[in-house]
Amino acid sequence: MTLSQIQKLLHxxxxxxxxxxxxxxEFAKASDLMSDVLAFSKPFSERDTLLITGLTNKxxxxxxxxxxxxxxxxxxxxxxxxxxxxxxxxxDIPLLATKLKxxxxxxxxxxxxxxxxxxxxxxxxxxxx
Amino acid sequence: xxxxxxxxxxxxLLQQEFKIQGGDFVNAGxxxxxxRNTLREIGIDxxxxxxxxxxxxxxxxxxxxxxxxxxxxxxxxxxxxLLTINDKGPGIENIVLAMKPGFxxxxxxxxxxxxxxxxxxxxxxxxxxxxxxxxxxxKGTRLEIKILLxxxxx
Numbered sequence: 001m002t003l004s005q006i007q008k009l010l011h012x013x014x015x016x017x018x019x020x021x022x023x024x025x026e027f028a029k030a031s032d033l034m035s036d037v038l039a040f041s042k043p044f045s046e047r048d049t050l051l052i053t054g055l056t057n058k059x060x061x062x063x064x065x066x067x068x069x070x071x072x073x074x075x076x077x078x079x080x081x082x083x084x085x086x087x088x089x090x091x092d093i094p095l096l097a098t099k100l101k102x103x104x105x106x107x108x109x110x111x112x113x114x115x116x117x118x119x120x121x122x123x124x125x126x127x128x129x
Numbered sequence: 130x131x132x133x134x135x136x137x138x139x140x141x142l143l144q145q146e147f148k149i150q151g152g153d154f155v156n157a158g159x160x161x162x163x164x165r166n167t168l169r170e171i172g173i174d175x176x177x178x179x180x181x182x183x184x185x186x187x188x189x190x191x192x193x194x195x196x197x198x199x200x201x202x203x204x205x206x207x208x209x210x211l212l213t214i215n216d217k218g219p220g221i222e223n224i225v226l227a228m229k230p231g232f233x234x235x236x237x238x239x240x241x242x243x244x245x246x247x248x249x250x251x252x253x254x255x256x257x258x259x260x261x262x263x264x265x266x267x268k269g270t271r272l273e274i275k276i277l278l279x280x281x282x283x
């Protein structure tokens with residue numbers, strides 16, 4: 001799924017300067033806990049995970065950079081500060097904002113076939129066995 | 130010949146050291162990002178980088194959240210990467226308890242930022258091949274995180 005498809009599904013607004021149609025997203029995770037975001041992370045070379053969160057501070061972007069997250073959706077109509085947007089530009093992580101609640105945003109993506117980020121870890125474990 | 134080989138093995142290929150300031154939430158995480166970028170430049174396997182970056186970031190955040198100040202040092206060898214974090218701070222009273230997933234002494238302010246869920250040390254351990262922690266109450270904490278390269282360094 002491309003980020004612009006996600007944008008349409010979630011009636012979201014693109015709040016950073018990126019070309020959403022060119023970004024491919026395969027997995028998603030939703031959390032307000034940064035350790036959870038880190039726990040289900042992928043190598044930087046395979047950046048195709050979306051984070052759905054209600055937190056808008058700068059550390060969310062920093063955490064996503066470390067966790068190899070490709071894009072962030074802020075839920076419940078929360079808008080990040082200029083500082084957060086600036087860091088996202090630097091790290092090349094597009095930001096979306098939607099008025100939907102976290103549960104609804106997840107539900108919509110899930111019913112449209114978006115896989116959970118933990119699937120990646122499960123698949124990796126499966127391959128190792 | 131054997132000695133020479135061992136000598137090669139123990140040679141530090143790359144070393145970097147970063148200072149971390151306690152309470153500095155604005156720059157928190159920058160050192161870990163720098164480490165990640167350096168490892169990418171020298172062509173370390175991307176899954177190894179992911180594990181190092183997560184461990185470094187969790188450790189860096191712990192220093193920022195709980196300690197007065199600290200240092201994070203990375204040594205890259207032919208067969209392993211060693212990450213050492215030393216801090217001056219309150220130390221950890223009960224390490225067994227601190228290692229328990231979900232145990233946290235974080236303040237409300239840290240939790241509002243999304244940190245302090247009690248997963249930092251368990252996350253570091255999960256991503257390390259060997260994980261050593263020692264602490265002295267009132268003095269500080271030392272972490273040693275080793276990740277083996279298993280020939281996956283090119």
